[in-house]
Amino acid sequence: MVVDTPIRPARINPFTAERFRHVMGHVPTGVTVVTAMTRQGPVGLTVGSFVSASLDPPLVGFLPARTSSTWPLMVPVGTFCVNVLGEEHEQLCRGFARSGGRKFDGVDWRPAAETGSPVIDGALAWFDCVFERCHPAGDHLFVLGRVRNLDVRAQGRPLVFCHGRYQQLAAPDAAHDPSTGG
Template identity: 50%
Template sequence: MTDAVEFDSTTFRRVLGHYPTGVCVVTAVDQDGPTGMVVGSFTSVSLDPPLVAFFPAKSSSSWPRIEQAGRFCVNVLASDQQLLCRQFSAKGADKFAGVAHRVSFLGSPILDGVVAWIDCTLEAVHEAGDHYIVLGRVKALEVDRPDKPLLFFQGAYGEFAHLP
C-alpha cells in the first residue's frame, strides 16, 4: 500500500479551490512607510491566549516588511471591496495610493470600510513548505461594519448569502 495518491499542483489547487476563503489585507508600517498584502489564509487559533494566524508565501515581497515591523493589522474586507483587494494584490505598486485609513492602537493601518480589524503583535513564524505560518497575538479588535465579507471561491470573488 502506498502512502499517498499521486497528484500535481494543478489538481491540488483545483480541489482546494472548492473551499471558500475570506479575504483580508494584512497591513503594517516599517521604516519605509505603510505596507500590505492580501491573504486568503487567515484563521483564529486560540482564545487563551488570543492568537490568529495567516500564511504568506515565501516569495512574498510584502511579508518581510511586515515581519520586520513586528506588528500587523488584519483587515477583513467587505464584499464591495474587490477593487481594494486587487490594488493590494498588485506587485510593485503603491498599494496605499488613494486608500483611506486610520492608525490602529499598535500603529498599523486600519483600512476604511472593512468589516472588521484585528491588531496584533508578531508571536511566532514557522516554515511550512513554500509558505510561512505566522502567529499573531491579538491586542485589539473590532467590527467596523457588520456587512457581508468578501469571499474567494473557485478562482472568483463573491459574497456570503444566508440560507432561508
C-alpha cells in the same frame, strides 16, 4: 505534550500541484488585507488564509507566500493588523494582491492605537497584533500573531473567494438569524 516536529511524508503525493490547487479552489475563504507600518510608510498584502488559532491567549494566523515582496518589509516591524474585507472591496483586494507599487494610494486608513498598523476604513473587522511565531509551511510561512486589540467596524457581508473568483454570500434569512434567536 507540545510537539514541534516536522511531519515527514510517508510517500510521494499521488497528485499534482495543479490538482491540489483545483480541489482547494472548492473551499471558500474570506479575504483579508494584512497591514503594517514601516519606516518607509504603510505596507500591506492580500491574504486568503486567515485563521483563528486560539482563544486563550487570543492568537490568529495567516500564510504569506515565501515569494512575497511585501512580507520581508513587515517582519522587522513586529506588528501587523488583519483587515477583514467586505464584498464591496474587490478592487481594494486586487490592489493589495499585486506585487510592488504604492498600494495605499487612494486607500483611507487610520493607525491602530496600540501598534500604529493601518486599519483600513470600511473593513468589516480588524485584529491588531504583535508577531508571536513564524513557521515554515512548504512554499508559504505560517505567521502567528497575538491579538492586542480588535473591533467590528462596519456592517456588511464579507468578501469571499471560491472556484477561482470572488463570490457574494446570500443575504441572511431573517427567520434563521441567530442574533435574533430565530
